[in-house]
Amino acid sequence: MAPQLIPAEAEELSRDALFSILRNERRREVINYLREHEGPVDLRELSEYIAAIENDCEENEVTYKQRKRVQTALYQMHLPKLADQNIVSYDRRAGRVELADGAEDCLPYLDAVTERSRRRWGRWYLLVAVVCAVPVGLAALGVRPFAAVSGLGYAAVVCTAFVALSVAQAVTERGI
Incomplete structure (x- = not known):
């Protein structure tokens, strides 16, 4: 059975839609992390990375509860929203995420200030x-x-x- 990717629209994002997507720090961190890592990444690794930032600690110090809280929010809300805008490709079953073609629209804004x-x-x-x-x-x-x-x-x-x-x-x- 082929992986089930959340469909992504091919049209270019409006500036308002792009700013709405980038308004959330977790979504910005998802994009930053994916651009630093080639190919698909595991949702667990991504969650640990973001949890470490949010809890001001190293990734190996993140607790199960901290990681799970971030992972649930990514899985249920942030990754589907990014996938709907063709910013990421997200395989829910395998828990794999990677940048999609639409991410190019976000990068100049992310480069301006982190x-x-x-x-x-x-x-x-x-x-x-x-x-x-x-x-x-x-x-x-x-x-x-x-x-x-x-x-x-x-x-x-x-x-x-x-x-x-x-x-x-x-x-x-x-x-x-």
């Missing part, structure tokens, strides 16, 4: 803010030796730290 990258950089900015705030707060409380540094000195250090972090982000994300 959520995963923004979340990582947000953590770095938070870390720099905390590291800079601690000595400034101690100086404001008059704790020595922090109180010995002038406000202008702290301002220079904080500005330099954030400029360096911004440059690192620009170089990493844009390949400058």
Whole structure:
């Protein structure tokens, strides 16, 4: 018996339909994962990958419950929606997924900004803010030796730290 693929329409997606599809982070992650892996991938692997992102852990640390929650949502909702728009080919019985021809319409939008990258950089900015705030707060409380540094000195250090972090982000994300 031949695999049962969910039928996909051949017509090009409208911009509104495309944005509606890409509005969901899980669907964006499905497309990103499939473009990094040639050929069909197993639904379980895909689910573990997405569960790891959502739970901020490594794939080997994902629990059964975390993976199953993602897998159920992919199986019941996200993959059929992507298949209906010819973005993925999805064999429900075998649990195999791969990019379809319509995925080409999505790629420019996914290349523009990735959520995963923004979340990582947000953590770095938070870390720099905390590291800079601690000595400034101690100086404001008059704790020595922090109180010995002038406000202008702290301002220079904080500005330099954030400029360096911004440059690192620009170089990493844009390949400058």
